Amino acid sequence: MKKSFLFILLLTVVRIFSQVTPDQNQGLVKDPFFSNPNPNTEASKKVQHRHSDTAGVSPDKYEGNMVFSGNVVFEHQGSVLTADEVVFYQKENFLKAIGNVVLTTADGNRITAEEMEYDGNTQRGIARRNVVLTDPKQTIKTETLYYDKIPNTAYFNTGGTIYSNDGSVMYTKAATYYLNSKMIDFIGRSNIETDKYTIISDNIKTNQNTGVSDFFGPTTIRSKENPINYVYTEQGTNNSKTGESFLNKNSRIHYNGKILTGDKLYFNKTTGFGKGTGNVKLDDPKQNRYIIGGYGEVYEKKDSAMVTDKPYLVKVLTKDSVYMSAEKFLSFQKPDSANALKKKSFLRAYRKVRIFKTDMQGRADSLSFNETDGEMHLMRKPILWMGVKQITGDEIRIYSDPEKEITDSIRVLGNAFAISKADSLNLKDEFNQIKSKNMIVYLKNNTIDIAKAVGNAQAITYADDTNQKTKEVTRIGVALSTCGEIVAGFIERKLENVDCNIGANSDIYPMSKISKDERFFKDFNWNTKDRPQKWRDIFLDTPNYPETVYQSDNSLFERADAERKKLEEKNKPKTPVRVKK
Helix, strand or coil, X not given: CHHHHHHHHHHHHHXXXXXXXXXXXXXXXXXXXXCCCCCCCCCCCCCEEEECCXXXXXXXXXXXXXXXXXXXXXXXXXXXXXXEXXXXXXXCCEEEEEEEEEEECCCCCEEEEEEEEEECCCCEEEEEEEEEEECCCEEEEEEEEEEECCXXXXXXXXXXXXXXXXXXXXXXXXXXXXXXXXXXXXXXXEEEECCCEEEEEEEEEEXXXXXXXXXXXXXXXXXXXXXXXXXXECEEEEECCCCEEEEEECEEEXXXXXXXXXXXXXXXXXXXXXXXXXXXXXXXXXXXXXXXXXXXXXXXXCCEEEEECCCEEEEECCCCEEEEECCEEEEEEEECCCCCCCEEEEEEEEEEEEEEECCEEEEEEEEEEECCCCEEEEECCCEEEECCEEEECCEEEEEEECCCCEEEEEEEEEEEEEEEECCCCCCECCEEEEEEEEEEEXXXXXXXXXXXXXXXXXXXXXXXXXXXXXCCEEEEEEEEEEEEEEEEEEECCEEEEEEEXXXXXXXXXXXXXXXXXXXXXXXXXXXXXXXXXXXHHHHCCCCCCCCCCCECCCHHHHHHHHHHHHHHHHHCCCCCCCCCC
């Protein structure tokens, strides 16, 4: 009996609840954007209806709230909203506007859309479909715009285009616009297009009043006139009014195929002037050359650059590299006189030039280098070393083949003086020497082949004789030559023959008949302490290596001279002795 009663009671409860239908009016459902985490302490004013052609309530539509149609006008704290139709949720102080919606704020900003929701309590609005925000600085177009009147901000994340009054156009996925300060905070990858350049950045903040944009992520500013010229940074500032960019992190200036990097960079897109400080590097990929220093400048329109503050240069070759230092480097390009469409690359180095290459080292006060043609001039007390050979003069010119990366010839202008070790396998102080007004040295496979001295030519050379059977080399003596022109031939880096032409005067003196002093020109200076022996020596005014000590052998001459003196004494006529009477 008890179980039957409980079963009947359960059926009754089920039937009662099954007859209850859900409430058809769920009330107003707002977007989470309208929730105000910091509501005003003061009571919000009610949204005011100012005009409409018709008004009424439809119980089966809009949850029974008032609907205004035809030239509808609402006002709220200085802002005016117009639309074709407005649903007003009076209790919630909330409205939905449909068709030709226009919201004009108290400060004159204007938002148009196909639809809009507005909350009078939070003073926030959401505009949808063909949204356009217009203020005195620009026009923003997007599909959904979130507007907050209290901080006076507008936000969108549906992609938008911003047309600035200065002619620039901005594209971004999401952005927040601060209408009071006219600051736009772009979120994610964004583009700014101007008539002169394009900016692409992962994070931009732009002030429309000042024209200043701050970058907080990978950013590229590219020239439209010459797209290969652009600026890259991961943190910096750009002023659209002055064309100036200040770049502070992982930054590069790309101009005319060259790249300037540094800890901090500055570039003016209007003038084409840029500069860098701290770990500056000027890279020229076309010339396989870069310059590193503490400070650098570039001039885009002149296609030139300067690097100072302990700079050094590295020119990368296929099998070797050239290292060079100076107090200042200048790099520039000029049109090729033979082809105006091509440019030639030039380099200048000033004060304390130091050069290191595996098979050639040099020093000079200044340098001029035509990189395109491979012509280098060393000026003011230049000195050049090649193996066991040394060349000095008023000016040294080196001619190379840039394609083959080999040196063809060397010209010495004024006070030419070439010195080579007579035998590189010993430490005897025996040196072949050639002096003249000018000199040209021809090279083969980067080694000296022929040296031609022209003008008041003089030579001191060691003469040897080779036994054809035993191949033993016997020192014959030393040749002293003076003539108008001297041609010296080298075989396997060793002086083999010397031809004296034009007014030739050449004599060979046995070692017993030529003193040590006569075997050297008065201005002989075999410089080993200043010669760079490794590439890092270019940073020193002089490596100041210990002078190589050579063994001097003057024994044959001294013995022969002693014998000559004895003979002279012996052959002297005897003076008769007078006897007093």
